[in-house]
């Protein structure tokens with residue numbers, strides 16, 4: 324299961340400029356962080372409870388059967404915490420990728436300047452808010468970035 328997950332993340336990281344990948348990465352990241360952080364918190368609480376119980380028992384010097392409860396729960400809590408931490412770390416790997424992707428998109432103009440929706444290279448208008456995101460050259464028809472003042476292909480002045 325984790326091998327597949329790691330491969331999926333590797334694939335997603337390998338093609339960060341792909342809009343569909345970016346969407347997929349966002350969804351997977353949300354899922355991984357949701358599951359991972361929940362498990363880690365539950366495991367952590369379990370560990371803290373076990374420590375507290377052992378501590379209290381040790382102070383009171385009452386080494387009766389109660390001491391077995393934290394001892395039994397200590398190991399599964401630890402496993403739960405480790406598992407949660409690992410799943411979260413996978414989620415955070417995607418988070419870093421998603422962040423980088425957005426930065427790249429913003430730099431090369433693949434994100435709507437108005438609403439930040441991801442765009443395809445050929446989109447003239449944002450499909451979400453309708454903002455004009457590219458300038459089509461009136462002379463040669465070349466599609467230019469919305470920040471361009473002149474056509475990158477023929478040098479014609481864009482308005």
Ligand SMILES: [Zn+2]
Pocket residue numbers: 435436437438439440449450451452453454
């Ligand atoms: Zn937009």
Ligand SMILES: [Zn+2]
Pocket residue numbers: 460461462463464465474475476477478479
């Ligand atoms: Zn042109």
